[in-house]
Amino acid sequence: MSPILTALQNVFGDPQVVLIVFLSACFGVFVGSIPGLTATMAVALLVPITYWLDPIAALAAVVSVVACAIFAGDIPNTLLRIPGTPASAAYANDAHNLTRQGKSNLVLGTALICSVGGGIFGAVVLMLLGHQLARVATSFSAVEYFWLYLLGLSCAVVVSSGPKLNGLLALTIGLLISTVGLSAVHSKARFTFGVAELYGGINFIPAMIGLFGISEVLNSLLAARRPALERNREFTAESAETAEKPHNSGASALSAASAVKQEFEDPDRKTSSLLGSGAGMLFRRKGHVLRSASIGSLIGMLPGAGADIAAWVSFAVSKRFSKKPQLYGQESIEGIADATTANNAALAGAWIPALILGIPGDSVTAIVIGVLLMKNITPGPDIFAKQTELVYSIYVIFILANIMLIPVGLAAVKAASRLVRIPKAILLPAIVLFCIVGSYSLNASYIDVTVMLIMGVLGFALERRNVPLAPIVLALILGPMVEERFIQIITGSDGSFTGFLNPQRPLALALASVFVLVWISAVALGTRGQRKSKIKM
Amino acid sequence: MDSEGASETGEISKIKYQKSKLMSPPLAGLFQRASDCVGFHNLAFCILIFALLSGCDRKDSFPNRPIRFICPWGAGGGTDRISRQLAFLLEQELGVPVNVVNATGGGGVTGHSRGARARPDGYTITMVTVEVNMLHWRGLTSISHKDFRPVMMVNQDAAAVFVRTDSQWKTLAELEQTIRENPGKLTASGTAFGGIWHVALAGWLTTIGLQASDVTWIAASGAAPSLQELMAGGLDIVACSLPEAQVLLKADKIRCLGVMADQRLPAYPEISTFKELGVDWQLSTHRGIAVPAGVSESRSLAIENAVGKAAKSKEYLEYMASTGAGAAAMGSEQYLSFLEETDKAFGSVFAGPSFKAFQHRYGPMLFPAVLSGLLAICLGACFVSGSLRSISKRDEISRTAMLDMSILIGCVVLYIVSAETIGFVLSAAVILLVLFRRMRVKSTIAIPATVLLASLVYQLFAVGLRVPLPRGFLGW
Numbered sequence A: 001m002s003p004i005l006t007a008l009q010n011v012f013g014d015p016q017v018v019l020i021v022f023l024s025a026c027f028g029v030f031v032g033s034i035p036g037l038t039a040t041m042a043v044a045l046l047v048p049i050t051y052w053l054d055p056i057a058a059l060a061a062v063v064s065v066v067a068c069a070i071f072a073g074d075i076p077n078t079l080l081r082i083p084g085t086p087a088s089a090a091y092a093n094d095a096h097n098l099t100r101q102g103k104s105n106l107v108l109g110t111a112l113i114c115s116v117g118g119g120i121f122g123a124v125v126l127m128l129l130g131h132q133l134a135r136v137a138t139s140f141s142a143v144e145y146f147w148l149y150l151l152g153l154s155c156a157v158v159v160s161s162g163p164k165l166n167g168l169l170a171l172t173i174g175l176l177i178s179t180v181g182l183s184a185v186h187s188k189a190r191f192t193f194g195v196a197e198l199y200g201g202i203n204f205i206p207a208m209i210g211l212f213g214i215s216e217v218l219n220s221l222l223a224a225r226r227p228a229l230e231r232n233r234e235f236t237a238e239s240a241e242t243a244e245k246p247h248n249s250g251a252s253a254l255s256a257a258s259a260v261k262q263e264f265e266d267p268d269r270k271t272s273s274l275l276g277s278g279a280g281m282l283f284r285r286k287g288h289v290l291r292s293a294s295i296g297s298l299i300g301m302l303p304g305a306g307a308d309i310a311a312w313v314s315f316a317v318s319k320r321f322s323k324k325p326q327l328y329g330q331e332s333i334e335g336i337a338d339a340t341t342a343n344n345a346a347l348a349g350a351w352i353p354a355l356i357l358g359i360p361g362d363s364v365t366a367i368v369i370g371v372l373l374m375k376n377i378t379p380g381p382d383i384f385a386k387q388t389e390l391v392y393s394i395y396v397i398f399i400l401a402n403i404m405l406i407p408v409g410l411a412a413v414k415a416a417s418r419l420v421r422i423p424k425a426i427l428l429p430a431i432v433l434f435c436i437v438g439s440y441s442l443n444a445s446y447i448d449v450t451v452m453l454i455m456g457v458l459g460f461a462l463e464r465r466n467v468p469l470a471p472i473v474l475a476l477i478l479g480p481m482v483e484e485r486f487i488q489i490i491t492g493s494d495g496s497f498t499g500f501l502n503p504q505r506p507l508a509l510a511l512a513s514v515f516v517l518v519w520i521s522a523v524a525l526g527t528r529g530q531r532k533s534k535i536k537m
Numbered sequence B: 001m002d003s004e005g006a007s008e009t010g011e012i013s014k015i016k017y018q019k020s021k022l023m024s025p026p027l028a029g030l031f032q033r034a035s036d037c038v039g040f041h042n043l044a045f046c047i048l049i050f051a052l053l054s055g056c057d058r059k060d061s062f063p064n065r066p067i068r069f070i071c072p073w074g075a076g077g078g079t080d081r082i083s084r085q086l087a088f089l090l091e092q093e094l095g096v097p098v099n100v101v102n103a104t105g106g107g108g109v110t111g112h113s114r115g116a117r118a119r120p121d122g123y124t125i126t127m128v129t130v131e132v133n134m135l136h137w138r139g140l141t142s143i144s145h146k147d148f149r150p151v152m153m154v155n156q157d158a159a160a161v162f163v164r165t166d167s168q169w170k171t172l173a174e175l176e177q178t179i180r181e182n183p184g185k186l187t188a189s190g191t192a193f194g195g196i197w198h199v200a201l202a203g204w205l206t207t208i209g210l211q212a213s214d215v216t217w218i219a220a221s222g223a224a225p226s227l228q229e230l231m232a233g234g235l236d237i238v239a240c241s242l243p244e245a246q247v248l249l250k251a252d253k254i255r256c257l258g259v260m261a262d263q264r265l266p267a268y269p270e271i272s273t274f275k276e277l278g279v280d281w282q283l284s285t286h287r288g289i290a291v292p293a294g295v296s297e298s299r300s301l302a303i304e305n306a307v308g309k310a311a312k313s314k315e316y317l318e319y320m321a322s323t324g325a326g327a328a329a330m331g332s333e334q335y336l337s338f339l340e341e342t343d344k345a346f347g348s349v350f351a352g353p354s355f356k357a358f359q360h361r362y363g364p365m366l367f368p369a370v371l372s373g374l375l376a377i378c379l380g381a382c383f384v385s386g387s388l389r390s391i392s393k394r395d396e397i398s399r400t401a402m403l404d405m406s407i408l409i410g411c412v413v414l415y416i417v418s419a420e421t422i423g424f425v426l427s428a429a430v431i432l433l434v435l436f437r438r439m440r441v442k443s444t445i446a447i448p449a450t451v452l453l454a455s456l457v458y459q460l461f462a463v464g465l466r467v468p469l470p471r472g473f474l475g476w
Helices: A003-012 A015-032 A039-050 A055-072 A072-079 A086-100 A104-138 A144-161 A163-178 A196-200 A203-223 A228-240 A251-267 A271-284 A286-299 A306-321 A333-349 A351-357 A363-374 A389-421 A424-443 A446-464 A470-492 A496-501 A504-537 B004-021 B027-040 B041-054 B077-095 B105-119 B172-181 B194-208 B225-230 B242-250 B297-312 B314-324 B331-353 B353-358 B366-385 B399-422 B424-438 B443-464
Strands: B067-071 B096-102 B126-127 B148-166 B185-190 B237-241 B254-259 B285-291 B327-330
Touching: A003 A015, A003 A055, A003 A389, A003 B148, A015 A039, A015 A055, A015 A389, A015 B126, A015 B331, A039 A055, A039 B077, A055 A072, A055 A104, A055 A333, A055 A363, A072 A086, A072 A389, A086 A203, A086 A306, A086 A333, A086 A470, A104 A203, A104 A271, A104 A286, A104 A333, A104 A351, A104 A363, A144 A163, A144 A306, A144 A470, A144 B105, A163 A470, A163 B366, A196 B105, A203 A446, A203 A470, A228 A351, A228 B353, A271 A333, A271 A389, A286 A306, A286 B254, A306 A333, A306 A470, A333 A351, A333 B172, A333 B194, A351 A363, A351 A389, A351 B225, A363 B237, A363 B314, A424 A446, A424 B172, A424 B399, A424 B424, A424 B443, A446 B254, A446 B399, A470 A496, A470 B366, A496 A504, A496 B105, B027 B331, B067 B077, B067 B331, B077 B096, B077 B126, B077 B148, B077 B285, B077 B297, B105 B285, B126 B148, B148 B194, B148 B225, B148 B242, B148 B297, B148 B331, B172 B254, B185 B225, B185 B327, B194 B254, B194 B331, B225 B237, B225 B254, B237 B242, B242 B254, B285 B297, B297 B314, B297 B327, B327 B331, B399 B424, B424 B443
Parallel strands: B067 B096, B067 B126, B185 B237
Antiparallel strands: B126 B285, B148 B237, B148 B254, B148 B285, B148 B327
């Protein structure tokens, strides 16, 4: 029998496996939709249980938790503007602004269908090209990573709304904040003021919850105290004038509540519309979705890059090819579709180096390697030859988990949408509590809660000055990695800058030139945009 | 439900109530205003309900509530996996949940400090790693093994030296020859500067009469990225433990030139030790369970018995064998003397001349300095272009809105300050009541909402997802 058939039989023939996929999907969606609880944490909670399962069931549990958790991050992101996972932060503003216009169904439907599409695409890529792609992954050394990280950071600036200069400012602030704590390279304390708890640095998850969640609550409080007349005027003005408007979440939660209320009370626009809008989006944008999924798989495959960078890069590429680039970072449903496709496609990609080289691409695949070893399966180049059925089973599980995500995700979206129907006076205190618990639960640390609060106030202040917040999150994640590579290169080349543009590393040169191109085009478009707006004025 | 808990909280609220009557007028006025703000009756009512809901089981036996298991390293890493495996087995031995907390960061400083400074009641145990013997010598923390009461060592892995299979070096002697002929030309990695694997490599070099700086150490955040870099051709040598390199080694992508142990490892009988190769240098990393120094003899013994059973169980040994890690169960006394010995050894390494090699040329402030320059340029450009102007006048913050925001910030600060003493449920209830009050929610809605939310969140996180939420004097 061919290995694919055996794999199908392994997965579908065993009711236990299907049941585990379903339960893990529910668990993944649940954990992923709570800000502060990460996919890694969900998988880590599963590890002791996997000991009692047979290998395929154990892998099924891990795969479905992760596949579902990343999508679930979009739920609080859309409804409350609190990204559930860092991969969602790229389009936090877009998703939430659309919710304020009563389009939360469209956003979540699109996110769900595109996540599933991206996930399945990623699994197919893994199946067809895994072995060949692994070779590309091994050729990435410090220089290539350095340029890739810079490219990711640039994308965050390029996609941000408002002046690019403000995006760059946000990025620099984020990078500087990321240097707090012991440096990974030197193990020397920086900007810690003697507080040992700060040695660990500023964790990006509480920072993200604060930057988006708490600042949004502050915005809502501000809006609530504004005279009602003005509030109305602003809301109508907002829906009328959509393009290139500086982000201002003034009337956010209130209007979101009323808008979603309307949407859900309308009986014709229920489940079918949610799925329909998503599927419609997927088929209308076949080419774009394919492009985003490829970007996702490629970036996800590189150890240490992962779903977060994939979402940003895909968002930026999507903007570049879009007919409505001015909407990106404001309320672009196309951007959301492309970014969610990419971050789910990246998930399967991360398994390539893990399975073939035993090098974990992220903390989830690190756990996976542990589970595999525990089951006496050694990852390695010969895993395709020796464990063909197991490898194919993983692909089948990936596809099954993504299909399972449709009903489970739909149920979660339905349940979560009720959140927004809760009156604001009750919702806001509850959000504050969840922000606190979410940031505390990551490390059981009060420093994290403090970070969350400070970042919340900072985010509120920055947004009032028209500075986008998303680049700060990516900078916090990539900052330490960029620094590590920077110091590595400069040590390796003995202090000369030729190490960054080593002619023996053509891939690094290519990435560096893309980086330069991104900035040239950003500056060119930026100045043209400015000129246009000046003429308008 | 135990009646003790309920009466305790009832009494507290009574006392508070009497206090408000006895206090001097201005103070009482303040208290009155404060309690108005929260809705004091509401709070008392909520406390009563919580006491009824939570259920306080106060037995004297140890352990009778969940144990917090601090892992100083991130989820998914080697230490984390061993911790979770042990936690799972310990749960069965002790009969209470054992929750792993990843207190990561600072190269182990965060987790070790938190483990050492925890309440010495036996309910916090720590997975102590070799860094406990290193960090204090480097002045990064005052915490050392003296702040812990060692319970049991559970793992020991020796350092080893790896090169690519397609490299020119087939033996350790050949590698040594190349380093002698081209000092400073070869690059190596495995961990950060002054980390355990850096000490391992530097120790080997000094033992054979070379300088530690004769191999350029390129700092990396761990073994996995170093191995990736080795594969990509960015490095010549990697020093790390065998389990970390197991997969690439078995795939014949890398070659192990020797392991820094006194005997061949049972999982890798084909790899010769440094001793056999004529180099008198050994170094290994160790992991073990410890409790804070003040924990009583009886409780420490109870934990030691449980850990002992877990660490000798079939499941644990199988798990360790499958990952190729050395399962070393070492009792508390032996473990203590081992820690003392290792500590002395590291003391001489860090005091010696080779430590100078760990001082890095491209210092920790280089990157922040570059960034500060960029920030200054950015800010300047922003001011010149005026892109930082406030959005509009309409958006000015009114006084009431300012007060709203201050109250919200105050609530979060309250949690940070008081949650550890009064527990999660009460601090959450106070925050919710204050904010509900401020949002003008009727108390008929506010009270049920508070009770429901606070206890639901507690059940969800602390019971369902095993997140150790703060436990106050009431135990919830």
